[in-house]
Amino acid sequence: MTTGPNRSRKHAGAQNRNVTIKDLAAELNVSITTISRALNGYTDVGEKTRKKVIDAARRLGYTPNRNAQRLVTRRSHSIAWVQADDDNKFVDPHFVEVMAGVLREARIDHYDIVMTSETPERQLAAYERYVRDGSVDGFIVDLPRPNDPRINFLLEADVPFVVHGREDRQDRYGWVDVDNYGNFYNLTKLILANGHKRIAFINGDERFLYATTRRQAVYDALRDLGHPPETVMYLEGTHPMVEAGFQLTELALADPSITAFLYSSILLATEGLTAVSRAGRVPGQDVMIASMNDELQYLNLAPVDGQITYVRSSLRTAGRALVAEVIRQCERKKTSGTLIPSLFDLGEGVSGDAIAGSVHFA
Amino acid sequence: MTTGPNRSRKHAGAQNRNVTIKDLAAELNVSITTISRALNGYTDVGEKTRKKVIDAARRLGYTPNRNAQRLVTRRSHSIAWVQADDDNKFVDPHFVEVMAGVLREARIDHYDIVMTSETPERQLAAYERYVRDGSVDGFIVDLPRPNDPRINFLLEADVPFVVHGREDRQDRYGWVDVDNYGNFYNLTKLILANGHKRIAFINGDERFLYATTRRQAVYDALRDLGHPPETVMYLEGTHPMVEAGFQLTELALADPSITAFLYSSILLATEGLTAVSRAGRVPGQDVMIASMNDELQYLNLAPVDGQITYVRSSLRTAGRALVAEVIRQCERKKTSGTLIPSLFDLGEGVSGDAIAGSVHFA
DNA sequence: GCTTGTATCCAAAACGTTTTGGCTTAGAAT
DNA sequence: ATTCTAAGCCAAAACGTTTTGGATACAAGC
Structure with a gap:
């Protein structure tokens, strides 16, 4: 007599048989x-x-029956999105915003999104498994790091994928990104144009490339406009950038020469605004607050209206573009990078045009 | 000569064949x-x-090959989570928190989560399709409404599923929920015990049952402690409850007899706190702010520390329980409801024990 | 009448597994 | 010597589709 497998896999049984x-x-x-x-x-x-x-x-x-179809056509019509679950870190409102776009677009093309979270050490194994067991047709890669092993693997495996963000091999795969460099270059230019002499820059986590790009943009803008690097007090938050906004701003507030605050995320900026207000400083009057605004749907900006100068860029649109691109690859059309356009959006009290205006300061 | 199908389904081709x-x-x-x-x-x-x-x-x-396995075993080892995408509404930080738990637990049991968003009218169709095409073994149902058609369908189809929340047929399926009734009953009791005579209650969207349950709990507590229903000013936010916190609080602030604010979500509460502060009122001194705290990981509560009295309850834990339960059903073990325990957590300036203490007010 | 063409249809193979129902072989029991 | 048991292996069927390579019938062209 033979016995069953070790890990007992009882069948769901009694499934009312579907019509074939x-x-x-x-x-x-x-x-x-x-x-x-x-x-x-x-x-x-x-x-x-x-x-x-x-x-x-x-x-x-x-x-x-989808499983029979998948077997015979060798296509699953689903794409994997593996989340890094380093304990508590992957939960990030920015991510949800992207997801909204991802799911929306996937639905249109009748693709399924299969989501998993994996600890950093086991992430690559998840990718390998998905490639080998035929579960998915392609991948979405999030938050690329320098020389990202996931990208190495996917390029090697020659399987469709798209990256949210870019790194040095950006010409070898499809990607979707906001113009991090341009946006932060312009924001810095704007702050300087308003006469600010010292700026606190609260950036995102530099383990991720978008943050590095943003830092470079800020310093490039300083240089191009003839300001010394010491103009900025550089502060780096850790991902996802919470808890950071309030504390780092308080830190910067200790230096009274700082009159402008530049944030990598509107989430940081709203926290920073609280700290600034508590310190008795008045945004738009004796201090300027600038930020990237990723249009987080749930975040109510009404209370801070007119107090933050920002560049808008839709993460939701980015999510849609991600899926569109990876599906394009699955169906073997050509691969391409997509730049998500940003909108300059200035708070109240703005004078002049988008670049030159806003919260003028001697 | 015959031509291909209308919707051209080009094959991905050139897929390096895996070892079989x-x-x-x-x-x-x-x-x-x-x-x-x-x-x-x-x-x-x-x-x-x-x-x-x-x-x-x-x-x-x-x-x-997973697809061959799925075909022959009639089990997909994946569960569906269909999101309602009524344009912008499904994005909700509470949801992400649940998702973190869902993905974590699914990973442990080697199940895949397939996520879709669907417009409300087409949601049911998505469920039907998933049941009939064998894509998934079970479902997670979110935010149940009264007599929810999704639950009707899933009961009818006799397919494994779990509900986050409860409605009147809760004995016929597996569910996971926080003790909405108990928590809001206790919070109300706590407010009254501190001597407050008028309370603003900013609730969630009553299209969903959790909000209705919470309202009942509040009014029951009033009645049981001998306070008239007029004690509370009842305000209802729309889902997902953003933009509401600030405005509704301002509305309530117009009535100076109101000295306590009770919120259905910590998100509303933090916004409300801003409005309260702006109005020159001081939480913990001349006003009390109480709320449910779903432990949103990304939300930094440090700035509001000691100013909000709340009951904590982990949505992440709820997410894990959801998956555990639906998998249990897929493997044909017994079905059960799970109540997620809550923790009473009081802000600073608290006197006395958990129920009787906090921000005493004549 | 014969060929060619065209419009419809279909049997069988294939996809990559799991599972059923054996079949051997070697040794133990009779 | 024969029968029985257990261990170890396997051929074939099955899961439910898509696709290949015809087959059939009928009309048109010669």
Whole structure:
């Protein structure tokens, strides 16, 4: 007598059997080939037959078994999105915003998004498994780091994927990104144009490339406009950038020569605003607060209206573009990078045009 | 000549073929049956053979094709989580918190979570399709409404699912919930015990049952402690409860007899705190702010420390329980409801014990 | 009448597993 | 010597599709 496998896999059993292509064929006295071809829109089935098939399919509630389809076509019509779960860190409102776009776009093309979280050490293993077991057709890669092993692997495996963000091999894969450099260059320029002599820059986590790019942009702007690097007090938050906004701003407030605060995220900025207000400083009057605004839907900016100068950029749009791109690759159309456009949006009390205006300061 | 289907489904092509069970069998000169049984831990394969198989599998990088497994076992080892995408509404920080738990637990049991967003009208269709095409083994249902059609359908289809929240048929399915009634009953009791005579209650969206339950709890507490219903000014936010906190609080502030503010979510509460402070009122001194705290990881409560009295309850834990329960059903163990325990957590300036203490007010 | 073409249809193979129901062989029990 | 048991292996069927390579019938062209 043989016994079952070690990890007992009891069957769900008693699953009310769904109607199959065979049932349909029997019902209509045609071959299963005809059913399949009728339903998939081939031209070699007569119009009356096709109608008969479609009607019967609807009537009997026939839906092709996805697993059989996946097996024979070798396509799963799903894409994987592996989250880094380094204990508590992957939860980030920015991420949800992207996800909204991802899910929306995937739905349109009838793709499924399969989401997993994995600890950093085991992430790569998850990718490998998904590639080898045929679970998914492609991948979304988030928050790339320098020389990211996930990208190494996916390039090597030659499997469709898209990156949210860029690194040095950006010409070898599809990516979607905001213009981090341009936006922070312009924000810095704007602050300087308003006469500020010292700036606190609260950046994101430099383990991720977007933060590095932003830092470079800020210092480049300083240099190009003839200001010394000491103009900025540089502060780095850790990902996801919470708890940081308040504390780091308080730190910067200790130096009274600082009159402008530049934040890498609107989330940091709103916290910073609280700290600034508590310290008795008045945004738009004796201090300027600038930030990137990723248009987090849940975040109510009404209370801080007119107190923060920001550049808007839709993470949701980025999410949609991500899926569009990876699906394009799955269907073997050409690969390309997508730059998500940003909008300059100035708070109240703004004078002049977008770049020159806002909270003028001697 | 016949032409292809209307919606052209080009194959991804050139997929470097993965190693199959046949390859492995050929390599080792054993049958595929033996490979399968060796890898799945059956006892009718010799130990030397099993070792040989396992070694070769690792060496050649063999991973069983998931789609073939799904087809033959009729189990997908994945569960669906369909989000309502009524344009902008499904993005909610509470949701992410639950998701963190969901993904974490799913990973442990090697289940995949397939996520979709669907417009409200088409949600049910998504459920039907998933049931019929064998994509998933079970479902997670979020934010149940009264007589929820999704629950009707899933009960009818007799397919594993779990509900985050409860409604009147809670004995017929597995669910996970916080003790909404108990928590708000106690919070109200606490406010009254501190001598407050008028309370503003900013609740969540009553289209969802948790909000209704909370309202009932508040009014029951009033009644049980002999206070008239007019004690509370009732304000309802719309889901997801953003933009509401600030405005509704301002509205309530217009009535100076109100000295306590009770919020359905810490998100509302922090916004409300801003409004209260702006109005020159001092939390913990001339006004009390109480709330449910769902332990949103990204939300920095340090700045508001000691100013809000709350009951803590982990949405992440709820997420984990959701998955555990639905998997239990998929594997045909018994079904049960899970109540997520809450913690009373009082702000600074608290006197006395958890229920009687906090911000005493004449 | 014979060929060619066209419109419909279909049998069978294939996808990569798991599972069923054996079949050997070797040793123990009779 | 025969029967029984257990250990170890395997061929074949099955899961539900899609796709290949015809087959059939009928009309048109010669």
